[in-house]
Amino acid sequence: MELQNASTKAAMKQHLEAASAFIVEQDLVREWNDGAIYPAEMAFFLAMCAHQGVETVVESGRQDGYSTLVLGRWAKVQNKRAVSIDLELDPPRAAQCHARMKGLPIELVVGNAFGAIGRVLRSVRAKPFAYLLDGPKGIPAMSMIAASRGRNLRVAGIHNILTTDAEYPLLIERGCMFYEELEGGERWAKLHELESEFCRGSSRTLEKSQLGVIPRPRLPMLSPLYGVFQPFAVRAAWELGQYRNVERAGSLWGMMKLRRLRRSGATGAVE
Numbered sequence: 001m002e003l004q005n006a007s008t009k010a011a012m013k014q015h016l017e018a019a020s021a022f023i024v025e026q027d028l029v030r031e032w033n034d035g036a037i038y039p040a041e042m043a044f045f046l047a048m049c050a051h052q053g054v055e056t057v058v059e060s061g062r063q064d065g066y067s068t069l070v071l072g073r074w075a076k077v078q079n080k081r082a083v084s085i086d087l088e089l090d091p092p093r094a095a096q097c098h099a100r101m102k103g104l105p106i107e108l109v110v111g112n113a114f115g116a117i118g119r120v121l122r123s124v125r126a127k128p129f130a131y132l133l134d135g136p137k138g139i140p141a142m143s144m145i146a147a148s149r150g151r152n153l154r155v156a157g158i159h160n161i162l163t164t165d166a167e168y169p170l171l172i173e174r175g176c177m178f179y180e181e182l183e184g185g186e187r188w189a190k191l192h193e194l195e196s197e198f199c200r201g202s203s204r205t206l207e208k209s210q211l212g213v214i215p216r217p218r219l220p221m222l223s224p225l226y227g228v229f230q231p232f233a234v235r236a237a238w239e240l241g242q243y244r245n246v247e248r249a250g251s252l253w254g255m256m257k258l259r260r261l262r263r264s265g266a267t268g269a270v271e
């Protein structure tokens, strides 16, 4: 998106103001829990969705459900559709998350996103839609975004993007943005003020946002970066209804990444 374009810049500022007001008025800053996407990052994502005329958001990775709660309220207030996918590997935590969504029009899917996104895609692609990917993230998330190309996908958000990631240069080249590039108004400033008060001491820095958002994503369908998880193959398998095969390829990708990390002496989870 050309942010140098004055009218786009002004339109995004207005959307950012409206999304910030929504988060603040719905008291969604105080609902935030550690480990979740930050309120200002969610406002930025919703502002981009408004700018791109998004009707449905498909989230992957809900855990305790903060981002899911924001999407559920958005769906309710704006009369939109929201779908959330998670593996739900921790049943008590999942039960609490479901209770948190009570009364909200959000479809809670339990399953592996590698297959579940392919299934959900069939029912959402008739209208402009967005992805919010917070598990799986990184390269497999990018591959699924690429595989959904040309299907009315208007916005793709990927969480926990760092400038040191191997995929960072490609994301930037393909238009990935962070909220620091935008200009906000009074409501955006108010949201930041509340956020820094409430989220102080959290496990992730508040200094630099980590939610990368790509308007009108056009990621390559084939690249060495994707390794065994090539978008053209993901797309073909989804089209053929071979969801389990995509899940297997996703697991294989995760195992290979873990192996590489171990070899390099690094530790860490692969989501």
Ligand SMILES: C[S@@+](CC[C@H](N)C(=O)[O-])C[C@H]1O[C@@H](n2cnc3c(N)ncnc32)[C@H](O)[C@@H]1O
Pocket: 035, 036, 037, 060, 061, 062, 063, 064, 065, 066, 067, 068, 085, 086, 087, 088, 089, 111, 112, 113, 114, 134, 135, 136, 250, 271
């Ligand atoms: C960081 S948490 C999500 C936090 C949430 N988006 C928020 O902001 O409140 C990551 C979640 O991704 C889920 N996840 C990871 N890999 C997944 C996969 N392949 N399919 C579905 N869910 C997955 C995990 O179960 C976990 O609950």
